Amino acid sequence: MKRIVLLLLPVLFAAATLGSCSLLKVAVATGDPLSKEEMNIRTLTRGFYYDLAGEVSRAADSIAGLSEDYGVRIAALRWKIRATRAGVTAAMQGIPDVALADLWILCRRMNAGFAAAPDSLLFGAASDIARHTAARLDRRATHLAAQLLPSDRYALMERFVGEYVQANPAADGDESDNTTLAWFEYLKAHGVEPAYAVGSIAEVLSDVNDRVSGQTQQLSNSLGWSKEILEMRLAQDSLQSRLAAQLDSLEADFGRLVVVAEHLPEISEQALGELNAQATQLIGTMNASVEEAFSGFDRQRMELQCYVTREREALIEQLRASGEELIRATLDEVPGLIGRVVLYTVLALVVLIGGPFALGFWLGGVRQRARARHDGGSRDV
Structure with missing residues (x-):
């Protein structure tokens, strides 16, 4: 009898524990949240876009203020419009990796295009202002990617940006492309399975x-x-x-x-x-x-x-x-x-009510049989 009671004690303790703690928590699935790394990439990439828009606007205003040429002032305003439009299109994408790569490609294209173009095709005597701004933004984009990405992922994205800019040069240096498909295919080609969470x-x-x-x-x-x-x-x-x-x-x-x-x-x-x-x-x-x-x-x-x-x-x-x-x-x-709540409730009631009842019934039967054997032995004597 003592052995049976000792065997049943863990079962009773588990039932009491389950009954005392909150088993049921109401929660609605909301999709896989973004990882901490992806949230950092999204936040800092969009912050870098606002810095880019501010630097381009200030540089364009400086060029327009220094030049009396009507064509140069119009070109500075157009550069400001195109660069900020391309930047917001790249930075506000849903996939953090693609947004960072597109913004990096935009800065790399702008730097390469301004460095190769003569002053007559840019902003005349004030072209160095635009060149210095584009070079500084390219360096900042590179530093941001190195800061946010692991070393192996950074090396992979750096090669992708260089190859993509070389294969798809922009005429004005400030256009933005959506490289989602190209980036995913590049990852698969290098043995990396792309993962995408909505959040x-x-x-x-x-x-x-x-x-x-x-x-x-x-x-x-x-x-x-x-x-x-x-x-x-x-x-x-x-x-x-x-x-x-x-x-x-x-x-x-x-x-x-x-x-x-x-x-x-x-x-x-x-x-x-x-x-x-x-x-x-x-x-x-x-x-x-x-x-x-x-x-x-x-x-x-x-x-x-x-x-x-x-x-x-x-x-x-x-x-x-x-x-x-x-x-x-x-x-x-x-x-x-x-439905799951009702099922868990029924199971809990079965464990908490039916378990002790079945145990008492079984122990009563065992006790009754023991008493019957004891009474039969007394009569024989």
Whole structure:
């Protein structure tokens, strides 16, 4: 009997322990979260993009401020727009490794393109500012990759970036390609199986928020810079050409007036009237040109504002659809979870209630048989 009780004690202790602790925890699967290394790569890559956008903007503004050439100032603004657009496209990708590789490729292309191009094709006498900026960004991208990646993965990505830039040079040095397929194929070719995790719900929502914020900021900056280009073109082309033509005509009239006034005083009065008409026409042309320019700016501003509003509404709609899909997937998991909860509850009740009852019943039978054997032995005596 003592041996039986000793054998049953571990079972009873396990049942009591299971009954006293919280066996059931309600949790909904949210996908595999990103590892600490992947989160560091995503965070620091996007932080490096904002540094890149700031350095390119400051360099372009310096070039535009130092140069009086209309073409150089337009080229500086275009470089700023293209580089920041390509940077936000590369940095805001969902796969951290691909985002880092694309941003590295962008800096390497920009550095190589600016180093090979002559000043006449860049920004004239201020081209060294752009070259120094591109070289510094390339060095920073290399240092960032060496800091974030393990040594073997860094060596593999460095070779991939060099080979990709050599095989796919960009004309202007600041275009961005999506290298997801190329990077995965490169990893498989070198015996590395690529892994890709979407992340938890919180990580996905944070990723979407970063993308919306980055794209909205870059779009707003691009619209402002495009407006500056438009204003420079209007000032250079339409208004300046009209005023120059009117001033040339006025100068010719003054020359004729001097010649005629020296010989025929009567004609000088007629020339003065013509001069007055020319001056009046010039003032009218200037007023009309200025009004046309400002009305054009208002139309452009309204169109740009409508475009930004539509893009923002589309982004918000995408975010809402993503949230609804995540909630729908979560609710689809609830019935299975409830079934498991009910099963675990029934098993716990069976262990906690049925176990002691069966044990008592069995011990009672054993005791009854022992008493029967004892009574039979007493009668025999």
